[in-house]
Amino acid sequence: MNSGFLDGMKTADAIRAVCQYAQEHEIGRPTVSYRMRDWLISRQRYWGCPIPIVYCERDGVVPVPDELLPVVLPDMTDYQPSGTGRSPLANVSEFVNTTCPKCGGPAHRETDTLDGFACSSWYFLRFASPHYASAPFEKKAGDYWLPVDLYVGGAEHAVMHLLYARMWTKVMYDAGLVKFTEPFPVLRNQGMIWAADGQKMSKSKGNVVTPDAMVEKYGADALRLWELFMGPFEEATNWNEEGVVGTARYLNRVWSVVRRYVEAGSPEGNPALETVRRAHKTIRTVTEHVERLRFNTALAALMDQLNYLQRLASEELGRFALESYIVLLAPMAPHITEEIWRALGHSESVHIESWPKYDAELTRDETVTVVVQINGKVRDRLQVNAGTPEEEVRRLALDRDAVSKHLAGKAPRKVIYVPDKLVSIVA
Ligand SMILES: [Zn+2]
Numbered sequence: 145m146n147s148g149f150l151d152g153m154k155t156a157d158a159i160r161a162v163c164q165y166a167q168e169h170e171i172g173r174p175t176v177s178y179r180m181r182d183w184l185i186s187r188q189r190y191w192g193c194p195i196p197i198v199y200c201e202r203d204g205v206v207p208v209p210d211e212l213l214p215v216v217l218p219d220m221t222d223y224q225p226s227g228t229g230r231s232p233l234a235n236v237s238e239f240v241n242t243t244c245p246k247c248g249g250p251a252h253r254e255t256d257t258l259d260g261f262a263c264s265s266w267y268f269l270r271f272a273s274p275h276y277a278s279a280p281f282e283k284k285a286g287d288y289w290l291p292v293d294l295y296v297g298g299a300e301h302a303v304m305h306l307l308y309a310r311m312w313t314k315v316m317y318d319a320g321l322v323k324f325t326e327p328f329p330v331l332r333n334q335g336m337i338w339a340a341d342g343q344k345m346s347k348s349k350g351n352v353v354t355p356d357a358m359v360e361k362y363g364a365d366a367l368r369l370w371e372l373f374m375g376p377f378e379e380a381t382n383w384n385e386e387g388v389v390g391t392a393r394y395l396n397r398v399w400s401v402v403r404r405y406v407e408a409g410s411p412e413g414n415p416a417l418e419t420v421r422r423a424h425k426t427i428r429t430v431t432e433h434v435e436r437l438r439f440n441t442a443l444a445a446l447m448d449q450l451n452y453l454q455r456l457a458s459e460e461l462g463r464f465a466l467e468s469y470i471v472l473l474a475p476m477a478p479h480i481t482e483e484i485w486r487a488l489g490h491s492e493s494v495h496i497e498s499w500p501k502y503d504a505e506l507t508r509d510e511t512v513t514v515v516v517q518i519n520g521k522v523r524d525r526l527q528v529n530a531g532t533p534e535e536e537v538r539r540l541a542l543d544r545d546a547v548s549k550h551l552a553g554k555a556p557r558k559v560i561y562v563p564d565k566l567v568s569i570v571a
Contacts (some may be wrong), residue, residue, distance in 0.1 A: 190223035192257025200244035295328035365477035366392035372439035408458035415462030423465035
């Protein structure tokens with residue numbers, strides 16, 4: 145936008161158009177420039193993928209042919225570094241000594257292994273066909289499942305893992321192995337959780353909080369909810385144990401609403417329109433926020449809705465409001481919602497339930513007409529959202545021309561407000 149002849153073009157088209165423009169006006173030409181980051185790919189350690197190369201006195205460096213792949217690591221009890229600067233594999237003669245695939249003569253294997261990034265550069269392809277035995281991945285499965293829809297990870301992966309994975313993907317694309325040039329079209333970095341004292345958690349500082357201890361104390365669901373709730377997904381936050389206490393309490397409240405409902409015989413009920421509307425609004429809010437990874441606000445909407453549901457008698461709840469609520473909560477608190485789902489009489493898992501749908505009509509804010517009277521005579525009408533606070537409606541009413549004209553700059557003697565219906569002013 146705001147770029148003359150480029151307005152409205154997609155980036156890729158605009159790049160081409162700019163290049164063409166530069167060439168036509170003889171002020172430039174297109175070129176590709178890049179900087180490769182050096183990557184020392186071999187490691188002198190046991191735990192890595194063996195490098196499939198053998199050394200023959202006659203033939204020199206010989207790659208292990210496809211039909212002899214993969215080269216499998218030997219079992220070793222002691223894989224500590226030897227101190228000689230060579231890989232621990234160099235001590236395993238059955239592994240090292242082999243025959244040359246070319247001449248059949250004596251040869252020895254490469255004993256260095258590949259850096260872990262060699263595996264992390266393509267593991268997502270393996271995920272698409274984890275049981276495929278005749279190649280690293282099955283092309284058909286890769287074409288179907290990939291690229292990865294959403295990559296979530298720490299920002300520390302930006303310059304190494306992600307860079308290497310992109311590089312490998314581009315090479316595999318050129319080789320016709322995959323149909324895409326970018327492995328992770330969408331990337332989001334989660335924020336870091338700092339210790340309660342605002343410092344990075346570390347053993348030496350003694351401020352580490354282990355998830356296991358929290359799970360032991362409050363349950364996995366409560367911990368999970370607190371991690372989602374403690375702040376915006378991409379921002380760093382300080383750990384605070386009070387929060388887990390809060391989410392554990394919230395889950396207890398969900399549980400007791402359901403228990404009350406089940407004990408009342410799980411009535412189909414006769415929910416008020418307000419209850420139905422709130423259920424649909426909650427579905428909309430949670431859906432929209434989860435899609436944007438705004439888990440903290442999605443959960444806030446669920447907590448708000450629970451406050452409402454808690455005030456209702458079991459007959460007023462209605463099955464839809466309660467069950468859709470549990471399905472919305474399920475991805476965030478998977479264990480307790482599964483229990484609840486059974487308690488509500490379902491035999492299938494809540495986690496294979498369809499995501500609830502909302503009726504857009506029912507999520508719209510209801511507007512009401514508020515009549516404005518001065519000394520008992522109707523002078524104006526206001527359109528406001530139902531439930532707008534009294535202060536707000538009063539201010540709106542007093543700001544109206546029809547009203548200020550009658551008051552002629554004087555403060556009203558009295559204002560009576562009937563919610564969603566009437567503002568009555570005594571001049
Ligand atoms: Zn040879």
